[in-house]
Amino acid sequence: MSDLPERLSLREVGPRDGLQNEDPVPTAAKVALIDALSRTGVGRIEAVSFVRPDAIPQMADADEVWRAITPNPDVRYSALVPNLRGAGRALDAGFREIEVVVSASDTHNRKNVNRSTEQSLDEIAAIIAQAHTAGATVQTIVSTAWGCPYEGDVPVDRVLAVAGRALADGADTLSYGDTTGMATPSRVTRLVGETRSAHPDVPLNLHFHNTRGTGLANVLAALELGVSDFDASVGGLGGCPYAPGATGNIATEELVHMVEDMGVATGVDLEAMIAAAAEAERIVGRTLPSQVLRAGPRTRTISAN
Ligand code: ZN
Numbered sequence: 425m426s427d428l429p430e431r432l433s434l435r436e437v438g439p440r441d442g443l444q445n446e447d448p449v450p451t452a453a454k455v456a457l458i459d460a461l462s463r464t465g466v467g468r469i470e471a472v473s474f475v476r477p478d479a480i481p482q483m484a485d486a487d488e489v490w491r492a493i494t495p496n497p498d499v500r501y502s503a504l505v506p507n508l509r510g511a512g513r514a515l516d517a518g519f520r521e522i523e524v525v526v527s528a529s530d531t532h533n534r535k536n537v538n539r540s541t542e543q544s545l546d547e548i549a550a551i552i553a554q555a556h557t558a559g560a561t562v563q564t565i566v567s568t569a570w571g572c573p574y575e576g577d578v579p580v581d582r583v584l585a586v587a588g589r590a591l592a593d594g595a596d597t598l599s600y601g602d603t604t605g606m607a608t609p610s611r612v613t614r615l616v617g618e619t620r621s622a623h624p625d626v627p628l629n630l631h632f633h634n635t636r637g638t639g640l641a642n643v644l645a646a647l648e649l650g651v652s653d654f655d656a657s658v659g660g661l662g663g664c665p666y667a668p669g670a671t672g673n674i675a676t677e678e679l680v681h682m683v684e685d686m687g688v689a690t691g692v693d694l695e696a697m698i699a700a701a702a703e704a705e706r707i708v709g710r711t712l713p714s715q716v717l718r719a720g721p722r723t724r725t726i727s728a729n
Pocket residue numbers: 441631632633662672673
């Protein structure tokens with residue numbers, strides 16, 4: 425285990441990616457969840473997205489949520505933006521870390537935002553320039569990096585080409601999203617390996633979904649290559665839009681539970697994260713998929729009597 429990173433940088437994405445894929449919840453509940461998460465020791469929180477309210481009603485109150493939270497100075501908060509207009513809103517709101525998404529699959533990109541991957545990359549270049557002028561950093565998230573619900577497998581070369589274009593345009597960091605849970609450990613090893621060869625100095629975040637049960641196995645494969653930056657969602661909040669009832673994001677407390685026992689520090693208080701997951705479950709009013717939320721930490725004991 426000595427080759428594993430000593431410490432992970434975790435980004436909690438439940439308030440944004442998670443809640444965006446659940447039925448809308450009240451503003452106060454979102455604020456309470458973000459504040460609870462900010463007290464778990466997690467270092468980064470993807471708080472909101474600045475999208476069109478008519479397109480994504482779950483995030484219509486992004487400005488109100490952001491104004492109402494109690495910022496923890498030890499936490500870095502980020503916002504996801506779909507376009508230049510959203511980037512302007514995020515920068516005006518004070519965000520200095522923003523995320524943009526582009527799909528490696530042209531069909532998926534057209535279905536999502538009604539334009540080609542190339543056209544999205546053109547706008548991302550403009551967003552990067554705008555953000556840098558404002559002193560902010562931009563992470564480009566390449567979604568469907570391990571497969572597309574319309575096209576099936578997405579070639580590694582295609583993913584590398586999309587990532588390479590965003591980096592050439594000035595993206596500060598890179599993330600790969602397994603949007604539909606199609607990654608397996610061998611595919612993670614290949615894409616991360618080729619990315620490292622092409623861009624050895626670029627910080628790489630990975631965003632796995634557990635749709636087919638390989639989420640934590642994929643994390644382990646990436647850890648063994650030294651990747652130390654992962655997204656996860658409290659409770660496993662957020663479903664899979666392409667398969668009703670299926671699981672989406674890996675659960676933060678499951679990730680913390682596994683890696684801490686392997687000697688990899690996360691800074692997260694596991695019991696506090698489990699409590700936040702219980703709160704998330706109460707907020708959305710459905711049973712969340714996290715197994716550590718159900719069973720508790722491995723050291724939890726029951727009375728022998
Ligand atoms: Zn996700």
